[in-house]
Amino acid sequence: xxxxxxxxxxxxxxxxxxxxxxxxxxxxxxxxxxxxxxxxxxxxxxxxxxxxxxxxxxxxxxxxxxxxxxxxxxxxxxxxxxxxxxxxxxxxxxxxxxxxxxxxxxxxxxxxxxxxxxxxxxxxxxxxxxxxxxxxxxxxxxxxxxxxxxxxxxxxxxxxxxxxxxxxxxxxxxxxxxxxxxxxxxxxxxxxxxxxxxxxxxxxxxxxxxxxxxxxxxxxxxxxxxxxxxxxxxxxxxxxxxxxxxxxxxxxxxxxxxxxxx
Numbered sequence: 001x002x003x004x005x006x007x008x009x010x011x012x013x014x015x016x017x018x019x020x021x022x023x024x025x026x027x028x029x030x031x032x033x034x035x036x037x038x039x040x041x042x043x044x045x046x047x048x049x050x051x052x053x054x055x056x057x058x059x060x061x062x063x064x065x066x067x068x069x070x071x072x073x074x075x076x077x078x079x080x081x082x083x084x085x086x087x088x089x090x091x092x093x094x095x096x097x098x099x100x101x102x103x104x105x106x107x108x109x110x111x112x113x114x115x116x117x118x119x120x121x122x123x124x125x126x127x128x129x130x131x132x133x134x135x136x137x138x139x140x141x142x143x144x145x146x147x148x149x150x151x152x153x154x155x156x157x158x159x160x161x162x163x164x165x166x167x168x169x170x171x172x173x174x175x176x177x178x179x180x181x182x183x184x185x186x187x188x189x190x191x192x193x194x195x196x197x198x199x200x201x202x203x204x205x206x207x208x209x210x211x212x213x214x215x216x217x218x219x220x221x222x223x224x225x226x227x228x229x230x231x232x233x234x235x236x237x238x239x240x241x242x243x244x245x246x247x248x249x250x251x252x253x254x255x256x257x258x259x260x261x262x
Contacts, residue, residue: 024064027054028078029089031069032162035187036250037090049250054088056242060233073139076100079218087218092141094212102221104230106214109257111203112142113182124201130154135166135175141211142179148210171197183255234259
């Protein structure tokens with residue numbers, strides 16, 4: 001084959017390859033394991049309800065997607081710095097965050113709860129927890145809730161970078177209570193450590209202004225086309241019953257509010 005023909009064939013192959021390739025989308029979640037939503041197994045592979053949802057969304061978008069870990073207190077700045085395309089890590093939709101980023105439609109919601117040592121005392125009112133130390137993951141809606149309702153009544157907040165660090169301190173007696181997402185803490189209470197030390201005190205009263213109206217994909221404000229595509233994909237997956245399938249797979253029946261099918 002002559003050199004000119006070889007170059008023409010190579011160029012054609014390059015064009016065809018580019019046309020058939022799919023652009024990557026990168027989504028970030030917290031570096032801390034957050035089962036059953038996102039965590040990495042012993043081989044370093046991602047797994048969980050939200051990871052499976054990402055794959056389902058990206059299949060609907062015809063995109064190849066990757067999940068990366070970023071520390072929670074820096075995850076919004078990382079998004080704005082374009083280190084990834086979106087946040088898919090159980091981030092609650094709040095008015096405060098919406099000042100900086102956009103959110104997709106809600107893809108799940110769950111209760112925020114307080115747990116503590118096994119005492120049988122299920123009173124977790126702000127007045128009753130006066131003088132107690134409440135552990136919470138820092139830079140979260142849960143910390144904002146404790147600061148609003150419990151600190152003014154005499155409680156002290158202890159913030160952690162990772163939820164598993166807070167769990168360990170509760171088991172060791174270094175904090176008196178924890179507040180976090182009910183589904184995530186349910187898994188901890190079912191663990192050997194959790195069963196030995198702690199009990200569910202109850203779900204806190206809802207404050208939508210602080211806790212938000214559910215969880216959505218966090219996106220940059222300028223990425224409106226991607227926002228529209230993700231919202232459309234969420235609607236399609238809801239209509240197909242994919243959310244219910246994932247919820248059943250991870251034993252979360254009845255624990256989550258899911259997008260409407262209609």
